[in-house]
Amino acid sequence: MPEHAVVLDVNPVIYAVTAVAVMVAAGLILSATLERISGWLGLETDYGDSS
Amino acid sequence: MSVYAGALPSGLVVITLIIIGFCVGVIGAFFGVGGAFIATPALNILGFPMAYAIGTDLAHMTGKSVVAALKHKKLGNVDMKAAGLLLIGTLPGVKLGAKAVISLESMGMAEFVLRTIYIALLMVVGSLILRESLSARRGTEWDGTKALLQRKFRLKPIIALKASGIESISIWGVILLGFVTGFLAAFLGVGGGFVRMPGLLYLLGMPTNMAVGTDLLEVLFSGGYGMFLYAREARVDMIAALTMLLGASIGSHLGALATRCVQADSIRLYFALTVLGSGVAVGAKQADLKTLSAGILLFLGTALTGLILYKLARGLRMKDKRCDGSNLRRHGDPAND
Numbered sequence: 225m226p227e228h229a230v231v232l233d234v235n236p237v238i239y240a241v242t243a244v245a246v247m248v249a250a251g252l253i254l255s256a257t258l259e260r261i262s263g264w265l266g267l268e269t270d271y272g273d274s275s
Numbered sequence: 276m277s278v279y280a281g282a283l284p285s286g287l288v289v290i291t292l293i294i295i296g297f298c299v300g301v302i303g304a305f306f307g308v309g310g311a312f313i314a315t316p317a318l319n320i321l322g323f324p325m326a327y328a329i330g331t332d333l334a335h336m337t338g339k340s341v342v343a344a345l346k347h348k349k350l351g352n353v354d355m356k357a358a359g360l361l362l363i364g365t366l367p368g369v370k371l372g373a374k375a376v377i378s379l380e381s382m383g384m385a386e387f388v389l390r391t392i393y394i395a396l397l398m399v400v401g402s403l404i405l406r407e408s409l410s411a412r413r414g415t416e417w418d419g420t421k422a423l424l425q426r427k428f429r430l431k432p433i434i435a436l437k438a439s440g441i442e443s444i445s446i447w448g449v450i451l452l453g454f455v456t457g458f459l460a461a462f463l464g465v466g467g468g469f470v471r472m473p474g475l476l477y478l479l480g481m482p483t484n485m486a487v488g489t490d491l492l493e494v495l496f497s498g499g500y501g502m503f504l505y506a507r508e509a510r511v512d513m514i515a516a517l518t519m520l521l522g523a524s525i526g527s528h529l530g531a532l533a534t535r536c537v538q539a540d541s542i543r544l545y546f547a548l549t550v551l552g553s554g555v556a557v558g559a560k561q562a563d564l565k566t567l568s569a570g571i572l573l574f575l576g577t578a579l580t581g582l583i584l585y586k587l588a589r590g591l592r593m594k595d596k597r598c599d600g601s602n603l604r605r606h607g608d609p610a611n612d
Binding site: 231240244262 | 277278279280281282283335337338339340341342346499503504506507509511513514516520524525528
């Protein structure tokens with residue numbers, strides 16, 4: 225076990241499901257934040273839909 | 276029951292994790308792959324035992340794929356219908372691939388067989404894409420309507436994938452592709468992007484950018500499932516994964532944007548060189564040259580990130596001329612003829 229290890233007292237399956245949900249939620253939050261920052265910085269152009 | 280959730284890293288480790296995440300984010304979103312071939316050895320060098328390196332990489336890949344897939348969706352690079360059908364085939368493919376590995380392990384030959392197949396596959400896939408992308412640069416552009424699954428596999432029902440510009444294709448062909456790539460991903464223990472992306476391009480006939488975006492949506496599901504399995508065994512360092520995600524999300528955003536600033540044949544050329552470079556690195560590892568192998572992968576990671584960011588910066592400086600999506604050549608477009 226490494227130094228400063230964080231150990232949780234929880235069921236492994238519940239932990240795994242929560243961990244996946246945390247990563248997806250973090251991705252969604254970061255995505256929305258980056259879109260906003262891109263807008264402020266003028267990194268977005270009117271791409272339209274290529275489909 | 277106690278579960279190990281991670282360890283508080285030092286300041287230097289935090290910066291290194293963010294840089295690794297950033298590089299893998301740029302490369303992953305640009306090529307439509309998870310980037311495990313670079314992130315896992317990098318984490319291993321940083322001191323993570325192999326199982327934790329894989330688990331932590333899969334965790335950051337899950338979050339990163341959300342950012343990259345959403346960005347590609349916004350750019351119109353995701354075919355939702357194809358992604359759904361691929362997923363139907365991917366899940367049983369992954370299950371069968373995992374069973375095949377367990378059978379090989381029981382025979383005591385998993386390590387050698389898997390690594391040999393992996394090297395062969397990287398070399399063959401890389402060489403084929405390299406050959407095609409070089410001929411495209413000479414003016415013979417790949418025509419998606421000649422893709423194997425569009426021409427030869429006509430088992431009904433036949434559907435259209437309008438977002439990808441595919442007029443007619445067997446529904447079973449798309450599911451079969453998902454199955455085969457899912458099997459290979461689980462069999463070789465990789466995310467599968469390096470076989471799925473060329474599969475979407477050359478077997479299904481998708482345009483390059485659409486293959487990149489659609490593949491990233493698949494990476495989200497395969498990465499999420501892999502993360503679940505590793506987290507259940509307490510082999511994920513969540514603190515490191517979230518730290519990597521900070522860099523990876525910025526990298527993914529820029530990498531996805533860069534696909535608009537680079538010609539489709541150039542994306543395929545860079546992809547081919549990356550796959551071939553990875554093949555050489557895995558070959559070096561097979562020959563017990565671990566330092567050389569890690570060196571090749573780290574060089575590949577930093578050089579590619581630099582190249583992609585340079586192309587993006589150059590494209591953005593030209594203001595809408597290069598980054599307006601005009602690089603997206605579609606089958607049947609006059610630009611293609």
